[in-house]
Structure formats: C-alpha cells, structure tokens
Amino acid sequence: xxxxxxxxxxxxxxxxxxNSRLLILDGSMGALLMKxxxxxxYAPDLWNVENPQVIEEVxxxxxxxxxxxxxxxxxxxxxLRLNEYQAYSRIHDINARAVAIARKxxxxxxxxxxxxxxxxxxxxPTGSRSFAEIFEVFREQARILIDEGVDLIIVETMFDxxxxxxxxxxxxxxxxx
Numbered sequence: 001x002x003x004x005x006x007x008x009x010x011x012x013x014x015x016x017x018x019n020s021r022l023l024i025l026d027g028s029m030g031a032l033l034m035k036x037x038x039x040x041x042y043a044p045d046l047w048n049v050e051n052p053q054v055i056e057e058v059x060x061x062x063x064x065x066x067x068x069x070x071x072x073x074x075x076x077x078x079x080l081r082l083n084e085y086q087a088y089s090r091i092h093d094i095n096a097r098a099v100a101i102a103r104k105x106x107x108x109x110x111x112x113x114x115x116x117x118x119x120x121x122x123x124x125p126t127g128s129r130s131f132a133e134i135f136e137v138f139r140e141q142a143r144i145l146i147d148e149g150v151d152l153i154i155v156e157t158m159f160d161x162x163x164x165x166x167x168x169x170x171x172x173x174x175x176x177x
Contacts, residue, residue: 009151011177014111017068023111025069026062033058043085045077048097055098059105070106071113071154072098078141080120092144099148113154114145116167123162131166139170146175 017023033044036054047055059070077095082088095114102112119137121127142153153171158164 009146009149009177010111011151014151017111023068024066025113026059026067026071029055029058029071029073029075043076043081043087045074045082045094045098046085046087046090048073048077048094048101049090052097052101056101056105059102063106063110067106067110069111069113069152070102071115072102072145072150074098074115074141074145075117075156076120078116078119079137081117084120091140095141095144096148099145099150103149111151112149113152114142114148114150116141116145116153116155116171117157118159118163119167122160123166126160126162131162134163134166135170135173138167139173142167142171143174146171 030038030044033047033054034040036058038044038047055073062070072095074095076082077091077098079088079091082091082094087094099112099114102110106112116138119134121129121134123129123131123134145153155164155167155171158167
C-alpha cells in the first residue's frame with residue numbers, strides 16, 4: 001500500500017469541524033518559551049526533548065483558553081535548521097515528541113497541526129539549494145509529523161514562494177489529506 005493512502009490522525013473529524021464552524025489556532029510559542037527561560041538564540045524545538053513539561057504547559061494553557069488547534073513546536077525542526085545546533089540525529093525524536101506533547105496537552109478536544117517553518121535556506125536563485133533538495137528537507141519532516149498522527153499540516157513564515165511550493169509539494173507527495 002502506498003504511504004499516501006494511510007493516515008492515523010483525525011483528519012476526517014477535522015474536515016467535518018472545519019466545514020461546520022470556525023476553528024481557533026493557538027498563538028505564539030517562541031515568545032512564551034522565552035518568558036519561561038528559553039535562552040536567546042537557542043532552538044525552541046530542542047525543548048521538545050529537553051524541557052517537554054514547559055512545552056506541554058504552554059499548549060495546555062492555549063487549550064484551556066479555547067484553542068481548537070494546537071500547533072506542534074516544530075517550526076525549526078527540519079534537517080537544515082537542526083544541523084545549525086548539531087541536532088539532526090535527533091530529528092525523529094524532536095518531531096515525534098512535539099506531536100505527543102500537543103496531543104496530550106489538547107486531549108480529545110484539540111486538533112494537532114504539524115508545523116513546517118522555513119527550512120534554513122532558500123531555493124536558487126535567491127538561495128543556494130535546489131528545489132529537489134528543499135523538497136526532500138520538507139518531505140522528511142512532514143513524513144515524521146504525519147507518521148506520528150498530526151491532523152493537519154501548517155506551512156508558515158516562508159520568505160520565498162518556491163520554498164512554500166516545495167513544502168506544499170512535499171506534504172502532498174506523502175498524503176492526499
């Protein structure tokens with residue numbers, strides 16, 4: 001069976017809810033983590049494994065405030081971004097833990113959105129990478145998030161439309177949902 005024919009998240013329920021009511025996203029993760037001690041210049045994504053209780057606390061507060069969708073703490077948890085912190089070898093654990101933390105914090109009430117942020121470089125001619133290379137960076141992270149059961153994927157804060165296209169293409173390559 002092809003991978004894109006499988007999905008273990010709550011996608012169908014999410015689509016039903018989205019068609020019938022307004023859904024509220026959570027808010028900033030980075031600013032709240034800084035208030036809780038995240039050092040300036042440190043990767044927030046690493047806190048999924050180093051300080052998971054803080055991530056869960058922030059997401060639980062968003063759920064209690066009425067958020068319907070909790071976004072995973074994976075904005076910078078792609079290969080290129082994690083390489084900046086010599087943490088690429090932990091990519092699976094960092095992304096998987098982010099999904100588990102958000103799912104626990106939101107319980108059955110909240111949907112979990114896997115977050116794909118900018119990958120750390122851009123596609124030629126504005127950057128030094130090929131479309132195929134950036135596609136694979138996003139595909140690797142998206143596959144982990146989808147395998148771990150996110151209900152949807154959010155692609156955010158892309159500075160170049162080709163990066164957005166690579167991220168969206170990578171997600172669609174993995175899942176028709």
